[in-house]
Amino acid sequence: MADDDWCKLSLDLESFDETPFRATLEGHLAAGLRFEDFTHLGDSNENRRRLHELNKACSRDIPNRGEF
Template sequence: MSDPWVKLELDIAQFDAPCFEKYVTRCGADGIRLTTLAELGDTPAHRRVLYELNKECSADIPERGEFYSFDEYVERRFAAAGYDPRGVVIALDGDTWIGMAATSRHGDFVFNEMTGVRAAYRGRGISIAMKAFGMAFARESGATKVRTFHHPANANAIAMNRRLGFVDAEG
């Protein structure tokens, strides 16, 4: 197999936002607040909390390997040209960070870097809510597409993205 990754793409104009608003509403009803790193404050302390959350959620990615050191994470996430704290959605239960959906800008598309929810909160539609909430950033940035890719064994992530309207990307 030359390229095992599942590459997916969503046409932002085709995204059915009203269909997924119920997930955002349900999070609110369950006491889960959705916000962005920009709204919380892109501070060193918040970057550290995001790192720890990302590290925890990434442990379930098939064949992920060892997670980056904090310094490597800062370089890859925050120093990257496409980084914008408005594109990092955070799900909060009170003051506890329970989920993240991080995207970066790349010209006419937004790349979904990572979406993850702590194990105790999974199965409640929080990932879908975060990604639907994050579509505002994608639109505001002038993107026409959202792209992502997954290890083929990451069936839950692939299914969640397909549910949102992502289709196989070419190339």
């Protein structure tokens, strides 16, 4: 699974300003939520399935997204 083009989501961390999100992030971290990068978790079929399920759940909140 060396093909890195299967997931097109990205965030430019050099230009991203986290200030407006800091309080929310700290609240989630305090509640035990973990933020991990995919490289750290490992590129496996199981982790790809989990990412797909997460994207599917989050896509429900995007207007005019259509079925996922």
